[in-house]
Amino acid sequence: MSYPGLHVTPHIRLVRPLGRGGMSSVWVAEHLGLRTHVVVKFLSDALAQSPEMVARFQREAALASQVKSPHVVQMIDHGLAPNGVPYIAMELLEGRDLRQLLAERGPLAPHEVVAILWQVAKALGRAHERGVVHRDIKPDNLFLCDVGHGELFVKVLDFGIAKVGAASDLGATRTGVTLGTPYYMSPEQVMGAKVDARADVWSLGVVAYECMTGLISTSRAPRRPRRPASRAASSPARPRAAPAASTSAASSPGRAPPGAGARTARSR
Incomplete structure (x- = not known):
C-alpha cells in the first residue's frame, strides 16, 4: 500500500497521489538527492501478480532509458518498492x-x-x-x-x-x-x-x-x-x-x- 511519506527508495519519498487507472497508480514524489519533484508510477496490485505484466512494466523504463531524446520522457529510476510492487520514477511534466x-x-x-x-x-x-x-x-x-x-x-x-x-x-x-x-x-x-x-x-x-x-x-x-x-x-x-x-x-x-x-x- 502506498501512502504520503513512504520512502520508495532512500532518495524518493511519496508526496501525494496524482491519478489511478486499471493498470497503475501515479504519485508525485520528492527526490531528495536531486532536490526536485518526480512522478512515481506503481503497477497495480492485481497486475503485480503476473510475471509477464511485471516484466512488461519494467521494460517500459528500460526501453525509454535507451532512447536519448529531449522529446522522450526522462526515466530516473525503476525497481521494486519496499512492499514488493514494481515502480518507475520519471520526470514530472507540467x-x-x-x-x-x-x-x-x-x-x-x-x-x-x-x-x-x-x-x-x-x-x-x-x-x-x-x-x-x-x-x-x-x-x-x-x-x-x-x-x-x-x-x-x-x-x-x-x-x-x-x-x-x-x-x-x-x-x-x-x-x-x-x-x-x-x-x-x-x-x-x-x-x-x-x-x-x-x-x-x-x-x-x-x-x-x-x-x-x-x-x-x-x-x-x-x-x-x-x-x-x-x-x-x-x-x-x-x-x-x-x-x-x-x-x-x-x-x-x-x-x-x-x-x-x-x-x-x-x-x-
Whole structure:
C-alpha cells in the first residue's frame, strides 16, 4: 500500500497521489538527492501478480532509458518498492496531453500540427535507430509541456508495449498477439503480425489526420468533436488529408513509408 511519506527508495519519498487507472497508480514524489519533484508510477496490485505484466512494466523504463531524446520522457529510476510492487520514477511534466487539447479546441492550426508532428517524429527517429518500436502512438501518449510563450514542446510517453528488434520473449511481441489502441494501429498490428518502425509512422499519420480534421481516420468510428463557432464558420468543408498523412496511411505494409527518422531527414 502506498501512502504520503513512504520512502520508495532512500532518495524518493511519496508526496501525494496524482491519478489511478486499471493498470497503475501515479504519485508525485520528492527526490531528495536531486532536490526536485518526480512522478512515481506503481503497477497495480492485481497486475503485480503476473510475471509477464511485471516484466512488461519494467521494460517500459528500460526501453525509454535507451532512447536519448529531449522529446522522450526522462526515466530516473525503476525497481521494486519496499512492499514488493514494481515502480518507475520519471520526470514530472507540467502541461496536458494532446487528447485533452483536441477535446478542448478541435482541429489545430497547421503550424501547431507541424510543430507537434516534427517533434514526435524526431523522438521516434531516435527510438527506431535503437531498434525500438513504440507501437502505441496516440494523442494520449503525446504530452504537451508547458514551457511558456505559447510554445508546444512534446514528450512521448509510455513505452510499456514497445518492441525491440525481433525480440519475442514477452506476449507483447508474439505474432498473433494484438496490443495497442485499435484506431491508431497499422493493419499488420491489428492482425497481430510482426511490426517494425513503419507501424509507428502509420500511427503518427492517423494522429496527424485527427489533429487537422478533428476526425479519426477510420470508417468504424467517425467522430467529429465540436468546433468553436469561429473556426467552424471559417472552414465549413472537411479538409483533405495532407500528403504526409495520406502517405502514412498506405493500405499495406509493403507500401508504407520507412521509419520516422527517414521521414524527418527527407523533410529537411
